[in-house]
Amino acid sequence: MNKIMKIDKECKMPIIEDIKALEHTRFEILVAFFIVLLLILPAAYFLSMISLRPMRDSIETIDSFINGIVHDINTPLSVIKLNAQSINSHLENEKAREKSSRIFQGIEDIEKLEEQLLFSLKSDRYTLNESKLDISEVLKSRLSFYNDVRDSVDVVLSATSLNIKADSSIFMRMVDNIVLNAIKFSHRDSKVNISIKDTILTIEDFGSGIKNRKKVFTKYYREDGTKKGLGLGLYIVKSVADLHNIEIVLESEIGVGSRFIIDLKSIRVD
Secondary structure, three states: OHHHHHHHHHHHHHHHHHHHHHHHHHHHHHHHHHHHHHHHHHHHHHHHHHHHHHHHHHHHHHHHHHHHHHHHHHHHHHHHHHHHHHHHOOOOOHHHHHHHHHHHHHHHHHHHHHHHHHHHHHHHHOOOOOEEEEHHHHHHHHHHHHHHHOOOEEEEEEEOOOEEEEOHHHHHHHHHHHHHHHHHHEOOOEEEEEEEEOOEEEEEEOEOOOOOOOHHHOOOOOOOOOOOOOOOHHHHHHHHHHHOOOEEEEEEEOOOEEEEEEEOHHHEOO
């Protein structure tokens, strides 16, 4: 019996030693893995920063250029506006007054463009100036403007009253950007539908559609290089939505059209 136990003990000892050796080897592998990981991560971070630096530098250069251009435009634009107001006060002919009103509309468009450009530079540190407004009433007042943008596209509004608390200036800039984009990319003799139901604002077009629905909200991204623009429109839309904690869902099909679904539940007021 003692001989059997001795043999059994002798058999177990090599197994125990093998297990200990395996555990030690596993520990060494884990240590080696973490050492390699600690070496790789800083190197990967450094390489990623180097690879992204040209893009970051380009964006900073564009931002600086835009900031300079906007400030340079302000002075001559103010001169044009003051002189246009002076001339307009002496006009008696109806046709001349009509042409003068187009000049003021052009000046207003440039001023709005300036506002968009400046907002794009400071959107991450913008402070909201909120007030109560009925979004359906504001859209009704903008409808004639939307329909004047392009004769071959009919903009249709179907809206129930909806009061919201928002920064009216940038909120309407967000809506304008979506609607004007919809008009620009719509097929000829089509329409753009704007609707409000409950707390959902929907803007739908029947145009070329959007290929990259995620990238389209990126700053300076332009999906169609043949169209005029800086690639800021939908970037501003996303920035304004984020500032108001609004959710935007984009649905799109190439050659069919796009639909922006904006949930205003978070800013609705009675």
